[in-house]
Every structure is written in structure tokens, then in C-alpha cells.
Amino acid sequence: MSSIAETKPVEFDLPSSSAPASSCSTSLAWAKVPEQPSAAERADLKKEIKALLKARDAVLVAHYYVDAELQDLAEETGGCVSDSLEMARFGRESTHKNLVVAGVRFMGETSKILNPEKRVFMPDLEATCSLDLGCPAEEFAAFCDQHPDRTVVVYANTSAAVKARADWMVTSSIALDIVGHLHARGEKILWAPDRHLGQYIQRQTGADMILWQGSCLVHDEFKYEELKLLKEKHPGAMVLVHPESPAEVVAMADVVGSTTQLIKATQTSGVHEFIVATDNGILHKMRQAAPGKVLIEAPTAGNSATCKSCAHCPWMAMNGLRNLRDVLRDGFDSGVGEVLVDADLGRQAYRCIDRMLDFAKTHGISGPRGQNSVSDAHRGIGPA
Numbered sequence: 001m002s003s004i005a006e007t008k009p010v011e012f013d014l015p016s017s018s019a020p021a022s023s024c025s026t027s028l029a030w031a032k033v034p035e036q037p038s039a040a041e042r043a044d045l046k047k048e049i050k051a052l053l054k055a056r057d058a059v060l061v062a063h064y065y066v067d068a069e070l071q072d073l074a075e076e077t078g079g080c081v082s083d084s085l086e087m088a089r090f091g092r093e094s095t096h097k098n099l100v101v102a103g104v105r106f107m108g109e110t111s112k113i114l115n116p117e118k119r120v121f122m123p124d125l126e127a128t129c130s131l132d133l134g135c136p137a138e139e140f141a142a143f144c145d146q147h148p149d150r151t152v153v154v155y156a157n158t159s160a161a162v163k164a165r166a167d168w169m170v171t172s173s174i175a176l177d178i179v180g181h182l183h184a185r186g187e188k189i190l191w192a193p194d195r196h197l198g199q200y201i202q203r204q205t206g207a208d209m210i211l212w213q214g215s216c217l218v219h220d221e222f223k224y225e226e227l228k229l230l231k232e233k234h235p236g237a238m239v240l241v242h243p244e245s246p247a248e249v250v251a252m253a254d255v256v257g258s259t260t261q262l263i264k265a266t267q268t269s270g271v272h273e274f275i276v277a278t279d280n281g282i283l284h285k286m287r288q289a290a291p292g293k294v295l296i297e298a299p300t301a302g303n304s305a306t307c308k309s310c311a312h313c314p315w316m317a318m319n320g321l322r323n324l325r326d327v328l329r330d331g332f333d334s335g336v337g338e339v340l341v342d343a344d345l346g347r348q349a350y351r352c353i354d355r356m357l358d359f360a361k362t363h364g365i366s367g368p369r370g371q372n373s374v375s376d377a378h379r380g381i382g383p384a
């Protein structure tokens with residue numbers, strides 16, 4: 001059995017300068033995207049950030065969708081750039097006293113929940129996620145109350161309060177393994193919030209799932225018709241799709257997987273050309289991982305589309321060199337940019353995250369940093 005929860009989808013508007021800033025969530029986010037500093041200022045900022053990271057005993061944990069220079073800086077300073085699963089694991093294993101998370105709010109909160117003794121900062125605390133916004137804790141709790149017989153599995157892209165209500169948290173790189181495991185144990189699943197990822201997991205595992213109706217405003221915009229035309233022009237290209245994309249786009253994929261799994265595919269496949277259906281911030285790491293290969297962005301606009309997001313997450317784009325420097329320089333004294341999670345809520349939310357990390361460990365599911373073999377890194381990915 002499967003069904004879709006009757007919940008109200010969240011609306012998002014164009015990042016248009018004509019729209020009043022208060023009228024929609026994304027125009028607020030786009031308005032806060034920092035301007036790119038000049039080359040000379042960027043060089044100075046990077047020097048300052050490196051020194052401050054040392055002085056603060058802090059490490060930078062970045063996601064693949066943030067600014068390319070922030071990604072490089074994380075790696076150059078002994079931090080990491082990775083998917084949500086590895087960001088959580090890296091933060092927990094780090095011996096540094098403090099963490100700076102360049103990504104979106106749920107990533108900072110997950111780090112804080114896993115490391116209550118560390119101080120966790122973000123360049124901009126208002127960097128959120130449409131999935132998180134579309135799953136308010138009270139409505140979610142009511143949904144859970146209606147289905148007390150189901151195991152509650154939530155995606156990482158949720159608030160601490162939603163996680164506090166969950167039995168398991170998963171990220172895209174481990175969702176199939178965990179839901180497959182629960183299904184094999186005969187458990188029925190309540191899934192939130194991403195409906196596309198939920199449907200994909202349901203199809204792949206055959207699990208009995210009911211789904212919250214959330215979606216990612218970036219991945220929701222990938223268009224089947226335009227992708228089909230693009231594929232006709234590039235018949236030899238491999239199509240790589242993040243599972244937050246609509247089902248008809250996922251159905252065209254050669255590889256469906258988390259950001260890390262998609263990067264690995266460019267690196268390990270013998271194919272020369274790739275069509276990439278995920279946030280275009282990932283292209284930076286793909287170019288480094290697979291130099292010389294041709295990377296084509298999957299279409300988000302065209303005859304059947306209104307381009308709302310153009311394959312870039314406005315909240316990820318809020319992370320910049322200046323606000324990263326500011327939070328390292330001033331945040332430790334002022335508290336600005338510090339991620340705080342209520343201690344009781346944190347303790348409750350900890351269980352579902354810890355359960356996932358423990359599952360990853362006992363099942364040998366690796367992160368992107370070379371602990372395991374490349375074939376391990378392909379666990380959980382598959383064709384549509």
C-alpha cells in the first residue's frame with residue numbers, strides 16, 4: 001500500500017526584483033546572496049579566514065553546492081566538502097573544538113545536535129531549505145499522530161523539532177539501505193518531507209510508505225521534455241540525477257544518487273559526457289574529480305517551464321567569504337551566527353541521527369573521503 005499525505009504544498013516565487021522582498025521566501029534569500037568580492041579582496045579574505053580558523057580551533061565543513069572558493073578553502077584547511085551524510089560524520093569525528101558549517105540550516109543543526117559540547121557557526125543562519133520550510137513541526141506531529149503504527153523516517157533536510165519526532169533520519173546516500181532494511185523487518189513507513197525522494201525509495205524498495213508532500217524548489221524544476229531533447233542531442237551522455245527530482249526525470253537517469261554518488265559516477269564511469277540534474281554548485285567538484293570530461297547542466301526552463309530557481313539553491317548561495325570571515329572574527333564573542341538547539345529537543349533529535357550513523361558504520365557505508373573503495377561508494381545508487 002502507498003498513499004500521499006494531504007498536506008499543503010509551499011509556494012515559492014521568482015527571485016524577481018519587482019516582487020516585494022517580504023512576499024516570498026526565495027526573494028528574501030536572493031536578496032541576501034552576497035556580492036562576489038574583487039580578486040584582491042578574496043585573496044585577503046582567504047588569508048584572514050585561514051588564520052581565524054586556527055585561532056578559533058575551528059574546522060570548516062562545506063556542502064558541494066556552496067561557492068567554489070569556500071569548498072576549496074574547506075579542503076585546504078583540513079575541513080571537508082561533502083554530502084549531508086559525510087558532513088554529519090566529519091563534524092562528529094573532528095577533534096577541533098568548534099565547527100563552521102557552510103551550507104544550510106539543517107546541516108548546522110545536525111552538527112550541533114551531534115556535538116552539543118562544540119560551538120557551531122554558520123555564515124548566515126537564515127540559509128534554510130524549502131523541504132525544511134515545507135514541513136512545520138506541529139503539522140508533522142499531527143500527521144505522525146494519525147499513523148502511530150508506522151516507523152517515522154525523515155530526510156536530513158528537516159528541523160530539529162521534526163527530527164525529535166522521528167525514529168530514523170536518513171540522507172540521500174543511505175535512504176535506500178535504511179528503508180530497505182526496515183521493509184525487510186516488516187515495518188511500515190511514514191516518510192517526510194520530500195515526495196520525490198519518497199516515491200523513488202518506495203519504487204526501489206517496495207516498502208509500504210505514506211508520504212509528506214514536500215519538495216525541493218531547485219530539483220522540482222528539472223524538466224522531462226527538455227531533458228529528453230537534450231539527451232537526443234547527446235545520445236552518448238550519461239544522465240546523472242539527484243533523487244529529489246520529479247519521477248519522470250529520475251526515470252531518464254542512468255545513475256540516481258546523492259551528490260557524492262553523482263560525483264563518483266563522473267570519476268569512475270568510462271563515459272566522456274554527462275548531463276547533470278542537481279544544483280550546479282556540484283560542477284566545481286565534478287570538474288576536479290573528472291578533469292576533461294564534458295558536464296552539461298540538465299534543463300530547468302523551456303517550453304514547459306517557468307524558471308524559478310535555475311538549478312541553484314538560493315540558500316546555499318547565501319554562504320560567502322565575507323560572512324564566513326565575519327562569523328569567525330566576531331561570532332565567537334557576539335554569538336551572531338551561532339547555531340543553538342534547545343538541549344531537550346537536541347537530545348530527542350540525536351537518537352534518529354545517531355541511529356543512521358550507527359547503521360552506516362555497521363553496514364560499511366562509506367563517505368567520500370576515501371575510507372572505503374569506490375564500489376562501496378556506489379551503494380544505494382541505481383538506475384531508475
Ligand code: 13P
Binds near residue numbers: 083157172257
Ligand atoms: P546530499 O545529501 O545528496 O548532498 O543532498 C543534500 C541536499 O540538500 C540536496 O539538495
Ligand code: SF4
Binds near residue numbers: 104130314
Ligand atoms: Fe534544500 Fe533543495 Fe537547497 Fe538542497 S537544494 S538545501 S533540498 S532547497
